[in-house]
Amino acid sequence: MLMYNLKDIFDISILQEIQDRFCESTGFSAVTVDYTGRPITRYSNFSSFCKLVRKNEKHLQLCHRSDAYGGIEAVRKGESHIYICHAGLVDMAVPIVLNGQYLGAIMAGQVKMKENELSELDNIMEFTKGILEDEEIRKAYEDIPVVTREKVVAAAKLMYVVSNYIVEKGAISLMQEKLSSKNRELIEEIKARENLEKALKDSEMKALQLQIKPHFMFNVLDNIASLAMIENAERTRELVYLFAEIMRYIVKNADKIVKVNEEIDEIEKYLKIQAIRFGGKINYNIDIDENIKDIGIPSMIIQPFVENSVIHGIEKKEGNGSIEVLGYSFEENIIFEVRDDGVGMTKHRLKEVMESFEAKTIVGKSTGLGIANVNKRIMYTYGSEYKVSIKSSPNIGTTVIIKIPRIFT
CATH class of the missing domain: 3.30.565.10 (Histidine kinase-like ATPase, C-terminal domain)
Known part of the structure; x- marks a missing residue:
């Protein structure tokens, strides 16, 4: 079985762009990790608390382990997984799965929720004792905003749609490589012009559609990010929902005839x-x-x-x-x-x-x-x-x- 690697399949700069825009529009923090929980992108909008915690090598390893567990649970469920991390914050994991292989996850969150809403969430790991004994870390923890469960769920749904787009992009890239190889074989072995032209036409069709979608996606994310900067996100949530619906439509109907x-x-x-x-x-x-x-x-x-x-x-x-x-x-x-x-x-x-x-x-x-x-x-x-x-x-x-x-x- 062919084993894939995130860095080999996906353009990390595009992953970073999507991640940064997501954080700008929602106010959450995010990072993309491999299946071991190790980051493959730069941290986006990370809280002061998490930055301080990760300066400690022991705590950093626990963060990586927490991210890995969160991603594994998400892929087990086949959807976004919202949970409480080892440091007591609410996080979400969105799996990246290509051809049945779990490659990693987009991790987001680093927020707090009301006590009555936390009971519905899993503790992905045992809480790390003593993590709040340092005064600077404790103060940074107290500064972390409390958000509603509704906002966390909405952000998780949006990122799940984005994850599907990323996987689709990788799948099309692999398919194009296979088509290219097949075309070379056809030219060398049978010179079947009709079959070759059809394969090339199908490959180019998918490439053209692939170029349109990120272009549209980034423009919409720009709009959401701009609006989020000038208001307190009441209308922004409506925009996020609209955008999520648009992205679902694009992912669902690529290469299809629609009404x-x-x-x-x-x-x-x-x-x-x-x-x-x-x-x-x-x-x-x-x-x-x-x-x-x-x-x-x-x-x-x-x-x-x-x-x-x-x-x-x-x-x-x-x-x-x-x-x-x-x-x-x-x-x-x-x-x-x-x-x-x-x-x-x-x-x-x-x-x-x-x-x-x-x-x-x-x-x-x-x-x-x-x-x-x-x-x-x-x-x-x-x-x-x-x-x-x-x-x-x-x-x-x-x-x-x-x-x-x-x-x-």
Whole structure:
């Protein structure tokens, strides 16, 4: 059986980025550990108490052991595990499992809960006696905030969705390596052009979708982190729930055909996040004909253009702006339009964007990468005659038109 290692499978810098953004948006501490409880990322937002405790080599080893036990219990349960660590704090462990192998866990928490809520939690290890005898450590412990069980559970659910995304990314990476090896064998042994082209096309499809998802995820995390800095997290919790639902949708429906109404529901959640973030600067309207809501389309082919309207259309505009998402039947096709009255594009910039659709490699802003990938996915799914078209004028706005055949039901 092939044994995997976290550092060999995943980009640690991306793990660190996800971990840091999670802590910024929730206020929790976090670290990613291997199956032995040893950290493979830097500590994010660690409390003064835990930093002081881990300066003692004996206590550090107990922390590693506590993290290891927490991760093992989480993988045994098949879900996030919330527990009390050896130092008396509430932690959560989210397992990272690839192809049935437990690789490690994302550990988060370092908070306190009310006494009446602690009775529901397990003590992962026996409490370390004498840990609070040091005055500096005791004071740091007293400074740790008390949070509600609801907030801890919500954060655990969010991190579980993120963990699934990480595992999916690693699985796709492994699959691409296998496909690449298979393609070389086909070229050398049988020169079967038709089979080779199909394998390459499938591999590229997954790579394009993989590029879209972290791009979208990091933008949403930026929004949550920004809002968390300026308010006391009452609305932020709503944003976290919305974001968790979006991430579940992405993980669940990667490479799948979904119903139009499912795709539109996720777009509405994204626009709701942006409307809260900008405090009324963005208005939006979604109008989808009833007769197409149950028709199947590839997931995530509309959202990148909505995101583009927000970031490059309305956000850069002085004053308020609006976004409209339309969907309707036309002859044997379905048409989706994403309209905004933002800053628009010059003819030169519009030409650059359209030319990027044809390029084999895309150089430029991440949003350009996302929309060019959608165009390629549509062509791969439906044929080269189906492409995205864009109309735009400076200071007037931009309209994106997506045309696909009405073939999936």
